[in-house]
Amino acid sequence: xxxxxxxxxxxxxxxxxxxxxxxxxxxxVDDYTMHWVRxxxxxxxxxxxxITWNDDNTYYGDSVKGRFTISRDNIKNSxxxxxxxxxxxxxxxxxxxxxxxxxxxxxxxxxxxxxxxTTVTVSS
Amino acid sequence: DIQMTQSPLxxxxxxxxxxxxxxxxxxxxxxxxxxxxQKPGKAPKLLIFAASSLQGAVPxxxxxxxxxTDFTLTISSLQPEDFATYYCHQSYSTPYTFGPGTNLxxx
Numbered sequence: 022x023x024x025x026x027x028x029x030x031x032x033x034x035x036x037x038x039x040x041x042x043x044x045x046x047x048x049x050v051d052d053y054t055m056h057w058v059r060x061x062x063x064x065x066x067x068x069x070x071x072i073t074w075n076d077d078n079t080y081y082g083d084s085v086k087g088r089f090t091i092s093r094d095n096i097k098n099s100x101x102x103x104x105x106x107x108x109x110x111x112x113x114x115x116x117x118x119x120x121x122x123x124x125x126x127x128x129x130x131x132x133x134x135x136x137x138x139t140t141v142t143v144s145s
Numbered sequence: 146d147i148q149m150t151q152s153p154l155x156x157x158x159x160x161x162x163x164x165x166x167x168x169x170x171x172x173x174x175x176x177x178x179x180x181x182x183q184k185p186g187k188a189p190k191l192l193i194f195a196a197s198s199l200q201g202a203v204p205x206x207x208x209x210x211x212x213x214t215d216f217t218l219t220i221s222s223l224q225p226e227d228f229a230t231y232y233c234h235q236s237y238s239t240p241y242t243f244g245p246g247t248n249l250x251x252x
Contacts, residue, residue, distance in 0.1 A: 056241075058189075058243075065232065065243060065244075065245050065246045066181070066183075066189065066232050066234075066243040066246070067243065068234070068240060068241040068242060068243060071239070071241070080239040080240065080241075081239075081240065082240045082241075083146060083240060116188055116189075118189075121191070121194065121200075127177075127236075128177055128236030128237070128241065129176075129177055129194070129195055129236065130194050130195065131179035131191045131193075131194030131195075131200070131234075131236070132179070132189075132191060133191045133194075133200065135188035135189055135190075136188065137188060138188060
């Protein structure tokens with residue numbers, strides 16, 4: 022079964038750093054472009070970042086650029102999001118998701134598998 | 146950045162109704178639009194990709210259309226399990242963006 026399971030969400034003070042993880046099963050993370058998407062409770066979805074399957078090019082939303090880093094460990098078959106200089110407005114539910122199409126970085130085919138999410142709370 | 150707007154933001158409808166949601170991009174996104182359904186406490190679910198392609202296992206009462214800047218998602222005959230929030234999403238250029246969502250409620 023293709024599955025994504027996020028972990029690592031905690032309560033952390035502003036200015037702190039945190040890494041959340043996304044463990045994949047049923048497929049290889051290095052064969053797919055992968056994403057992080059977040060959602061403030063009760064609000065809409067915000068695309069955060071993606072890493073392409075073939076060349077590890079990374080892209081970020083404006084609100085996290087320069088503070089967050091997406092990465093992948095092919096041996097552990099996992100995706101990560103390193104979050105630095107955290108702000109209260111980073112408080113959200115963080116989902117990882119995979120592109121539908123293997124060996125593709127176009128984005129044309131949508132994100133077909135999502136994890137259940139992990140909660141990050143930034144508060145003093 | 147490409148902004149995605151949706152209308153209406155909220156909609157009340159009855160089982161059996163036909164409903165249409167609209168999504169507009171601030172500049173052309175070709176057909177790089179997908180639609181997601183999200184129920185409370187759950188992860189989003191892919192319904193439509195490439196503007197009009199139905200995702201596998203999604204009921205055929207869902208359909209998408211559009212190209213360029215204007216897109217629609219239609220549910221031909223609402224079922225009780227369809228009451229949820231619907232988001233459009235552009236993957237034409239980074240940063241990717243979602244619309245604000247349309248909350249579909251039972252009348």
